[in-house]
Amino acid sequence: MSFLEVDDLTVRFGDTVAVDHVGFAVEDTGRLGIIGASGSGKSVTSLAIAGLLSETARVTGSIRLDGQELVGLREREYRELRGSKLSMIFQEPMTALDPTMRVGRQIAEVIALHERRSGKRLTVEAELARVGIRDPQRVGESFPHQLSGGQRQRALIAMAIINRPGLVICDEPTTALDVLVQKQILGLLDEVLTDRAALFVSHDLAVVREVCRHIIVMEHGRIVEQGDVDDVIATPEHEYTARLVAAARGTL
Numbered sequence: 001m002s003f004l005e006v007d008d009l010t011v012r013f014g015d016t017v018a019v020d021h022v023g024f025a026v027e028d029t030g031r032l033g034i035i036g037a038s039g040s041g042k043s044v045t046s047l048a049i050a051g052l053l054s055e056t057a058r059v060t061g062s063i064r065l066d067g068q069e070l071v072g073l074r075e076r077e078y079r080e081l082r083g084s085k086l087s088m089i090f091q092e093p094m095t096a097l098d099p100t101m102r103v104g105r106q107i108a109e110v111i112a113l114h115e116r117r118s119g120k121r122l123t124v125e126a127e128l129a130r131v132g133i134r135d136p137q138r139v140g141e142s143f144p145h146q147l148s149g150g151q152r153q154r155a156l157i158a159m160a161i162i163n164r165p166g167l168v169i170c171d172e173p174t175t176a177l178d179v180l181v182q183k184q185i186l187g188l189l190d191e192v193l194t195d196r197a198a199l200f201v202s203h204d205l206a207v208v209r210e211v212c213r214h215i216i217v218m219e220h221g222r223i224v225e226q227g228d229v230d231d232v233i234a235t236p237e238h239e240y241t242a243r244l245v246a247a248a249r250g251t252l
């Protein structure tokens with residue numbers, strides 16, 4: 001049994017089929033890249049797994065995390081799960097962080113939840129240092145707008161791994177960053193995702209290749225190709241994948 005097993009997942013918004021009979025599996029230290037153009041269903045797939053779709057979404061099929069069925073779970077149960085077994089890292093850290101609260105306090109809140117559950121003591125400074133922040137005290141005392149984009153994303157990554165979740169879903173985690181900082185954050189993700197399962201959503205093939213061995217390619221809500229990332233890039237079988245690879249030439 002894989003750590004994450006998605007079978008026959010379909011998500012509808014009214015008559016729109018956003019995700020169409022999708023299935024894949026991720027082992028407990030595996031990493032799967034989900035790639036595709038805008039509107040192909042990447043985000044809806046990851047939001048379905050995290051239980052963060054709007055109430056208008058109709059989800060059918062099966063999502064099993066560590067053996068537990070998630071489709072049909074109540075919001076309260078999902079919240080419990082998001083605080084323990086799974087977490088998400090989004091594109092824009094400015095919207096994911098509370099602009100009115102110092103970063104250290106936001107991290108302390110997640111730590112408090114974790115300590116209540118695990119009994120383990122953690123400190124804000126150690127958690128910020130874990131994600132490569134060199135001056136954790138200053139960063140902890142800052143408001144989000146006083147930090148660089150890279151520092152904000154590091155703070156969010158710290159929050160996402162405090163509970164040591166078995167699955168981390170990264171949705172375009174470096175898209176908002178400039179190329180140099182993007183490289184650093186990808187290096188950090190590569191490090192912090194080592195002992196867990198990860199889903200890595202991106203429209204950028206070069207980014208996915210940095211961190212994932214396996215990818216699925218989505219178009220119009222369906223998986224049109226999957227396999228080893230280097231094989232897919234070298235010999236794309238689907239015409240849509242070939243176009244993605246051609247568009248990414250020069251960055252691969």
Ligand SMILES: Nc1ncnc2c1ncn2[C@@H]1O[C@H](COP(=O)(O)OP(=O)(O)OP(=O)(O)O)[C@@H](O)[C@H]1O
Nearest residue numbers: 013018036037038039040041042043044045054203
């Ligand atoms: N809340 C919603 N209500 C109605 N339709 C939605 C909703 N969320 C997503 N969709 C539709 O589902 C489809 C898939 O969207 P999704 O956001 O998963 O694409 P994506 O591949 O992640 O694209 P992007 O890279 O732009 O984020 C799109 O046609 C989108 O319009």
